[in-house]
Amino acid sequence: MHIRRITPTIGVEITGIDLTQPISDTDFAAIKEAWLAHKVAVFPAQNLAEKDLMRFGERFGELEIHVRSTYHSRENKEVMVVSNLKQDGKAIGVLGDGEAQWHIDQSYMPQPTFGTILFGEKIPEEGGDTWFADLVAAYDRMPADLKAKVAGKRIVYSVDRHNRREGAKRPDLQMNAEQLKRAPDSPHPAVRTHPVFGSKAIWYSPSHGAEFEGWTEEASQPLFQELLQYMTQEDLIYKHHWNVGDVVMWDNTSTMHRRDPFPSHMTRLLKRVSFRYPPDQRIPA
Ligand SMILES: O=C(O)CCC(=O)C(=O)O
Ligand SMILES: [Fe+2]
Numbered sequence: 542m543h544i545r546r547i548t549p550t551i552g553v554e555i556t557g558i559d560l561t562q563p564i565s566d567t568d569f570a571a572i573k574e575a576w577l578a579h580k581v582a583v584f585p586a587q588n589l590a591e592k593d594l595m596r597f598g599e600r601f602g603e604l605e606i607h608v609r610s611t612y613h614s615r616e617n618k619e620v621m622v623v624s625n626l627k628q629d630g631k632a633i634g635v636l637g638d639g640e641a642q643w644h645i646d647q648s649y650m651p652q653p654t655f656g657t658i659l660f661g662e663k664i665p666e667e668g669g670d671t672w673f674a675d676l677v678a679a680y681d682r683m684p685a686d687l688k689a690k691v692a693g694k695r696i697v698y699s700v701d702r703h704n705r706r707e708g709a710k711r712p713d714l715q716m717n718a719e720q721l722k723r724a725p726d727s728p729h730p731a732v733r734t735h736p737v738f739g740s741k742a743i744w745y746s747p748s749h750g751a752e753f754e755g756w757t758e759e760a761s762q763p764l765f766q767e768l769l770q771y772m773t774q775e776d777l778i779y780k781h782h783w784n785v786g787d788v789v790m791w792d793n794t795s796t797m798h799r800r801d802p803f804p805s806h807m808t809r810l811l812k813r814v815s816f817r818y819p820p821d822q823r824i825p826a
Contacts, residue, residue, distance in 0.1 A: 542568055544575045551675040551796070552779040553579040560584060560788060561593045569600055576656075577737055580795045581673045581779055584788040589660045591620045594814055597788075598658050602816035605647070605654050608700075608720050609635070611713055614812065623659065623811040625803075632713060634810065641800035643674070643773070645746035646793045646815060649700035651727045652823040654815040658790040663810035664783045668803025675777045676742035677795050680732065683743065683771050688732075690764065695728040695754040696745055702726075703749050728754045729825045731768075735794050736822040742795045743768055744825070772797065794825075 542557045553575045558568060576582040589597070591614060598604050604619040612635040614620035624634025647654040659671075680688070701721055704714045716724070731753070733744035745768050752761040781789055791798060793815075803809055817823060 542571065544571065546579065547581075547583065548779050550678045550777060551579060551673060552581045552583065552781075554583045554585065556585060558584065560587050560589060560597050564597075564600065573601065576790060577792060580675060580677070581781075581789065581791045583781065584790075585784065586786045587660065587788045588786060589788065589812070591617050591812060594658065594660050594788075594812055595619055598656075598814040598816045601656055602818060605815045605817050607647070607815070608650065608724050609714070609716060610720070611635070619814055621813045623809075623813050624663075625805065625809055626663075636800070638803050638805045638807075638809070640802045641798075642748045643746070643769075643797050643799040644748035645744070645797045648729065648744075648746035648793070649698040649703070649724055649727060649749040651725065652817070653729065653825060654793055655818045655822075656790055656792055657813060657815040658788060660812045661783045661785055661787040661789075661810075662812060663808045664785050664787075665803040665807030665809050667807070668801050669783060669809050670801045671781045671783070671789065671798055672800070673779045673781065673791055673796050673798045674772055675779075675795065676744060676772060676797060677735070677740045678777045679772045679774065680741050680743040682774070682777075683768075687767060687771070691731040691743070691768070694731045696731050696750045696761075697726055697728045697752050697754050698746065698749045699726045699751040700724045700749055702751055726751070733794060734826050736818060736826075740795070743772060744794075745769075745772065746797060 545554045607621045622634035625638040626633050646657045733742050752758045
């Protein structure tokens with residue numbers, strides 16, 4: 542197994558390992574350490590069935606069944622389909638072919654998800670790159686007065702308001718009452734401490750972060766925008782250009798991501814699992 546840095550702060554490439562095969566405890570420990578330390582790990586040239594993806598994900602933690610059931614794989618509810626493919630006129634996957642705005646996965650849950658793993662099955666010839674921003678490096682770079690402004694503050698996440706906002710364009714995003722009960726408006730710390738390293742990250746997900754707790758949405762915007770200037774600095778971003786067979790995994794404690802649009806006549810199909818923190822680390826601190 543070979544582990545190689547992709548950029549100075551974010552991203553490692555791990556080769557010489559077949560993720561369909563049993564992974565020794567030693568190799569697994571090395572993978573987990575490299576992934577967490579570098580926040581994003583890329584495993585090129587894999588060929589995973591859904592069960593392989595699930596087995597790999599389960600090594601890291603309990604798999605999360607995504608609250609939005611519309612795009613669960615037909616075979617396994619732990620797997621979500623990310624695709625623009627349609628069957629009988631209906632989308633089989635989430636996100637279509639458009640841009641996916643900067644976000645942190647499931648940040649709107651009372652217990653946001655830990656890591657996400659994507660396997661690229663069909664990749665378009667152009668577009669569809671996924672960008673990862675290093676939120677620990679971004680926090681480090683923030684000036685002291687900005688750090689002081691967000692210290693101790695919480696940001697309220699709302700998937701309900703997100704769904705309503707996007708509702709007209711994306712009726713498929715609507716969630717039922719039971720799903721909304723599992724995903725109520727949830728406040729999380731704006732500065733998040735990593736449960737493994739103790740490092741601090743600026744933790745704001747623009748797609749679902751509604752407001753600072755106790756502030757209005759409108760009053761929160763200027764500070765959100767100020768944070769984003771630090772969170773999206775180009776030298777703190779790893780842009781992943783996909784090849785068929787890539788497995789890419791990221792730590793949602795220390796990164797956010799976005800995706801470029803791609804031409805709608807091209808096909809993109811990825812399989813996705815996400816896994817939870819150990820029980821005592823599930824509430825962000
Ligand atoms: O389509 C992509 O590359 C990213 C999808 C995404 O945001 C996710 O799976 O959480
Ligand atoms: Fe995502």
